[in-house]
Each structure stands twice: as structure tokens, then as C-alpha cells.
């Protein structure tokens with residue numbers, strides 16, 4: 093491989109959407125764009141970079157081949173067209189890259205292919221091998237066999253997952269606009285470009301992405317934001333820029349490399365935007381008045397038009413990234429608010445103790461991916477207050493049980509000793525302690541629980557005890573250490589009860605490798 097002449101060797105994923113590959117109405121290949129991409133990729137290779145291309149366009153090319161005006165509505169129709177078009181698409185790429193003697197490889201993936209850890213690692217190894225051989229892998233979704241459960245759905249997401257798999261430095265989402273705008277610049281003259289994004293959550297409230305996207309592809313700005321979020325979390329610098337001038341990729345890399353080396357000058361007006369927009373906005377989603385190093389023009393280097401999404405400074409470990417983004421979850425574990433708080437802290441290591449589990453939804457095996465859900469606040473009403481001595485005894489029991497519910501004030505929610513007992517936090521969120529009837533009295537501290545006199549009990553209105561009726565919200569994903577029935581048996585308990593209840597204990601944690609995407 094040639095030695096890098098422009099900074100260190102980097103791994104770069106370039107994604108080209110359907111609208112950049114075939115004409116929206118004639119479906120003719122956009123040869124000048126494709127040729128410019130090929131020249132850019134080959135040049136990047138000559139600079140010592142490793143490049144992966146994620147290419148949409150199979151259905152678009154299939155439409156042209158069959159002389160059809162519109163994408164079919166049916167799944168089988170789309171799959172058939174993708175089968176027709178993919179061969180021609182890869183032949184076209186091979187032809188163009190072949191002119192510059194650059195070998196390519198076709199990699200067709202579905203989410204199902206990489207849901208299994210072994211197959212995922214095989215795919216990673218294949219990428220690694222291809223890149224070390226100096227080949228440019230060209231990735232697309234294997235549309236012909238994809239069904240909804242195993243579909244990435246759009247190539248923006250596929251490109252982000254690919255970037256995460258190969259620990260890419262950059263993901264370039266090339267599209268028909270030169271960056272992210274506050275609204276669609278083709279329709280709204282007041283649309284303002286956004287140069288830097290550090291938080292997808294914050295940016296969502298400032299942009300309208302609904303109107304963006306062509307009639308051919310499935311993506312659009314919304315899927316680009318989802319992709320950027322995945323890639324950022326994996327530590328990949330993500331860029332949205334125009335496919336019309338792929339050579340901008342050099343300038344953008346050079347610009348960002350220069351920024352990292354610290355050669356910045358004071359803020360100046362940006363140049364080079366091709367849109368009718370006048371005022372560029374550095375919605376870095378922070379109100380910090382000091383110049384943002386990622387948006388500050390570099391001495392002698394005008395800022396090329398693009399939006400850059402800053403990578404997370406603490407990228408997800410590979411296994412966590414795999415768990416959160418590539419796996420199709422088989423079921424769900426509902427956790428309490430205390431566990432949610434704990435899991436949102438780095439020190440938790442993304443591991444969930446049974447004490448924080450409220451219940452389980454669906455059936456899953458040990459080792460499978462699960463959704464981590466929290467029960468939404470239901471506005472449950474407390475109709476009476478406990479006396480102080482009742483509060484302290486419940487506090488004691490909840491501590492013995494290891495429940496992570498907050499301690500004060502604690503209110504007894506049971507009307508009888510044989511039904512379940514719950515404690516409530518000050519914000520009225522229910523945290524359940526397992527029903528007395530489900531736990532053998534001999535092996536739990538519950539056998540020390542005295543039946544409280546009726547007058548000491550407090551009635552808390554709980555809309556439903558059926559977990560399937562709870563209003564829940566997904567906050568993360570993880571890998572189960574036990575199956576759904578086992579986790580249901582040990583929910584709410586200290587880990588030391590696992591061997592007694594299950595007959596063995598592989599781990600004191602019921603779910604591991606948890607990534608919390610929505611913190612409390």
C-alpha cells in the first residue's frame with residue numbers, strides 16, 4: 093500500500109444514495125458523479141487511506157433495465173428489481189474502478205447476517221482482509237433476501253453500522269444537498285446550513301427533516317440523522333456533503349486534520365456553500381461563545397461545504413455497538429428508575445442486577461439481545477400516607493431486598509399480605525417488590541416481613557398489574573445472561589438469590605453490555 097502523503101492513514105466509509113447514482117426520473121446512471129467518486133476513492137487509496145463504498149442503486153438500475161417508471165409497491169417486486177439491478181450496478185462500479193486498476197469486492201449484507209456474533213465477526217474479518225489487500229469493498233443491503241425483521245431498511249443505517257464494524261475514522265454521507273439545513277433548502281429560502289452537530293437530540297428540535305428525500309431512495313435527512321447518531325456513538329466522525337463534488341472529501345479531511353493539529357484562526361464567514369442560503373449557522377447545539385474548533389476556518393483553508401457530526405469522546409465498545417445497533421431484540425426487560433439512573437452512569441459497566449428488574453416482556457434465550465424498557469410515569473395516585481414507623485419498616489425491607497427504589501418517602505402499596513408489595517418514589521413511580529406468593533419464604537428476607545395491620549397499610553392506585561399493559565419506553569439495549577423465564581423469577585431480588593432460585597448462577601447480572609441511549 094502507498095505511504096500516506098497527507099496525514100495518517102484513515103479508514104473512510106463513503107455512502108452514495110440512489111439519488112446520486114441514477115437520475116430520479118430517467119433512471120440513467122449519473123456517470124459523471126460515479127466517475128468523480130471513483131477518482132476520489134482511488135486518490136484516497138493512493139494517499140494511503142482505506143476506503144469502503146456503500147452503494148445504493150440496485151432497484152434504480154433494475155428499473156432502468158426493465159424500463160419501469162416507478163418502484164413497485166410490493167416487497168417481492170422490489171426484491172426482484174434489486175436482483176436485476178445489483179449485478180449491473182456492481183458491473184458498472186467494476187468497470188469504472190477497473191479503468192484505474194482498482195480492485196473492488198461486492199459485500200451484500202442483511203441485519204440477519206450479522207445478528208449472530210460469529211457471523212458478525214466473520215463479516216468484520218472479511219472487511220479487514222479486503223482492506224489489507226488494498227481492495228475497495230462495495231456494500232449494499234442484500235435486498236433479495238431481506239424481510240422486514242432483518243432489514244436495515246436504508247443504506248444510511250447500513251453505512252453507519254459498517255463504519256462501526258470496521259472502526260472507521262470517517263463516514264461520508266454523500267447526497268443531493270451539501271449538508272444539513274434547518275429545513276429543506278430546495279423549498280425554503282430561509283433554510284440555514286448547520287455546520288457542526290454535537291448532539292442529535294438537540295439538533296432534532298432545530299431542524300425539519302420530514303420533507304427531505306427523493307422519490308427513489310428510502311432514506312432522507314431523517315435516516316441520515318439516525319445514521320449519524322449510530323456512527324457518532326461508535327466514535328466515527330460523520331459528514332453530510334454533496335455527491336456533486338466528491339473531491340470535497342479531500343478538503344474536508346484536510347480541514348479536519350488541520351483542526352485537530354490546532355492550526356486555527358478566528359472565526360470568519362464561511363465560503364463555498366452552493367445553496368441560496370446567506371447566513372450559515374454554526375448550530376453546534378451549544379451556546380458556548382468561544383470558537384468551536386470544528387467550525388473555525390483554518391489558515392489558508394476555506395471551510396468546504398459540509399455538516400460535521402462530532403464523534404463521541406467515549407465511543408461504544410465493539411460489543412456494545414453490536415448489541416445496540418445490529419441485533420434485532422427478541423424481548424424486553426423492564427427496569428425501575430433507580431436501575432435506569434445507575435445504568436446511565438459509566439461506572440455501571442452497562443450491567444443490570446436483578447434487583448432493578450420490574451418484569452420481562454416476550455420470550456428470549458440467554459445470549460439474545462433485549463430491549464431495556466422503563467415504565468412511563470403513570471400518574472398513579474397515593475390516597476393515603478403511611479405513618480412514620482411504617483415507612484421505616486418498608487425502607488428496611490426494601491434495603492434487605494436490594495431494591496433500587498429510592499428510600500424516602502416510601503409508601504406501602506399493598507392492601508393484603510399475600511398480594512405484591514410496592515414502594516413508591518417521591519415522584520410516584522412504582523418499583524415492585526416481588527409478590528410474597530412467588531417467593532419461597534424460607535430463602536428470602538420476606539419471611540421476616542410481618543403482616544402490617546390494616547390501618548398501617550396505604551392504598552396506592554395502580555392502573556394495571558399486567559406488565560403487557562404498562563406504558564413503557566425503550567431506553568437502551570443489552571444482551572441477556574439468562575432467559576426470559578429465569579429473569580422473571582429473579583426480578584427484584586438480590587443477586588445472591590439467583591443460585592437458590594435458578595439452581596445455578598452464570599452471572600450476578602441478568603443483562604450485560606447495555607447501552608442506554610435515553611438517559612433519565
Ligand SMILES: N[C@@H](CCC(=O)OP(=O)(O)O)C(=O)O
Nearest residue numbers: 109110149150151309310311
Ligand atoms: N438497497 C437499495 C437501496 C436502499 C435505499 O433506497 O437507500 P437510499 O437511496 O440510500 O435511501 C438499493 O440498492 O436499491
